Amino acid sequence: MNNLPVVVIGAGPQGLAAAAHLLERGLEPLVLESGDGPAAAVAEWGHVRLFSAWPELIDAAARRLLEPSGWSAPSAGYPTGAQWVEEYLAPLAAALGDRVRYDARVSGVSRKGRDRLVDADRAAQPFTVHLTDAAGNESRLEARAVIDASGTWRRPNPAGADGLPALGERAAADLLTSQVPDRARPERYAGRHTVVVGSGDSAFNAIHELTQIAETHPGTRITWAIRRAVGAGTFGGGAADQLPERGALGQRARQAVDSGAVELVTGFRTAEIRTEDGQAVLVGEDGRTLPAADTVVVLTGFRPDLSFLSEMRLDLDPTLEAPRRVAAEIDPNIHSCGSVQATGAADLAQPEPDLYLVGMKSYGRAPTFLALTGYEQVRSVVAALAGDHKAAARVELVLPDTGVCGGAGVFDAPEAAGGGCCGTAPAEAAAGEILTIGRAPAHS
CATH class of the missing domain: 3.50.50.60 (FAD/NAD(P)-binding domain)
Structure with missing residues (x-):
């Protein structure tokens, strides 16, 4: 399978960064994007300003790929989604050239000649990735590994408080x-x-x-x-x-x-x-x-779309729908103040060898994902795929504390007097322009 590409699902920030790391490691990426351009999901919330500054929004391998062409990284300020695309993600996609394929929606991932039930020689078979374009035309390609960076943007949660659409929600x-x-x-x-x-x-x-x-x-x-x-x-x-x-x-x-x-x-x-x-x-x-x-x-x-992975053997947390080892670090029912650890290949690996869920999708329904987290994930995953297990196990990121109380404590009542799970109530922040998430959006 060494002559086959590593398929990356999604040409968003983490998907494009994964491709840059793969190239740097001598592996051939193929990025499949359902939209008609790079970071199509980010472009849909382009007016929203991120709360992560430029240095936290640029992956190191992507920077190394871009700089020889004369591109220089923005160094200060907080971009909008549109600026993130225009000044970084679109140039990165252009540098990757025909390794990024648009109008390519992944409808299924499996193993060649093996459905989910078959054990025999499973890991030795290439992945088969089924695609559909906007006209409904179907195709299939093979891959040595799959990195799913498809995010959660197109799967928003409903208004219904029980996780299902409220009565009349679809009609409205x-x-x-x-x-x-x-x-x-x-x-x-x-x-x-x-x-x-x-x-x-x-x-x-x-x-x-x-x-x-x-x-x-x-x-x-x-x-x-x-x-x-x-x-x-x-x-x-x-x-x-x-x-x-x-x-x-x-x-x-x-x-x-x-x-x-x-x-x-x-x-x-x-x-x-x-x-x-x-x-x-x-x-x-x-x-x-x-x-x-x-x-x-x-x-x-948001919630992840797992439908096209139905033939894959997954180990997901039953609450968050995130990889089980990741979920233990990000569950808002446990982590009351948003203290989240960096995660790498060992945390993201699935029972299906060489399949990884990264980026927002790796957090399932948890809301605490940052762009920095995703860049560390793809660095580690690509190192593992390249056989550099020492680099894959190394942690090269320390994440900031959110200082935000999550789900811990009594669901129906405010935090206890004295500040509850986070201590005293936070002081008023200084005036300034409201910014938002690098997660898309609730993100970064």
Whole structure:
């Protein structure tokens, strides 16, 4: 199989970085991207500003690949998603040339001549990767290894509090969006009522964008529905966050609530979405209803698409749907303050030899992924594929603490007096522009 490529699924930040590492190690990559250009998912949230600075958003092997062509890395500031693509990811994809294939959606991965049940000589067979293009044409290719960096962006969680679409949610689809609003395109929200559902970084950013729209468009109303009571970690880590712009993000949302620009509804778990006179009415599990909304922005997280891996032998955590050894380090039910360790090839390996889930997909449903985490993952995975097990086992990254309380503690109550799981409540962050995630988005 040495003459076969290593297939990388997804031409996002981690997929392209994996290709750069493979080339550096003398292995041939083939990156398969379902979109029509590099980092197609990032481009869909291009107006959102990341809370990671430029030096944290550029992979080392990618830098080494690009610099001989005269490219120079941006060194300061916090890019938007569009800037991340234009100034780094698109040049990286161009440098990889025809090793990146677009309009190539992976519909299945298996072993040549072996379904999931067959043990005999399984690891000696190449992977078969089944593809579908936009016109529905099917094809198949073979690979020596598969790195799945397909992310979770196209699998947003529903508004329904039990993890399933709320009653009426599908019928109300035209009134719902899982995209962060863009103040440069205010038409859908200006002078109207918007309900935001969710309590993470994407929701913080949505609140900021909507309040900016409200400042210049009278009559704009914003309701923010979260599932828990207000506690020390509701608005993020503030000054306790070692990524200061991430800390500032939540504090801006807090200020919007304190000022009255946003109505915060707590303990609201959506059970039903009724469509009435062209508007959406959210009904909680306790029978409460929210005022009719022109748009509902559902930002309740993401989940991985495992459907095309159905013939692969996987060892995933039953809660997070992440590789089991990774899940032990990132489970928000355990890690109350977001202290997450770097993960490498040994943590990401599956019972299916030479198959690795990396990037956002490796975190399953957990919300704490950073771009830096993914770059360390692909460095380690590629070293393992190249047979450099010493380098694969080495940890070359120390991650910052989020300072954000997660799921530990009582689900239905705020953290205990005195700050609960994170100690005293975070101080107000200094004023500054709201920034967001390098994870896509809730990301980086």
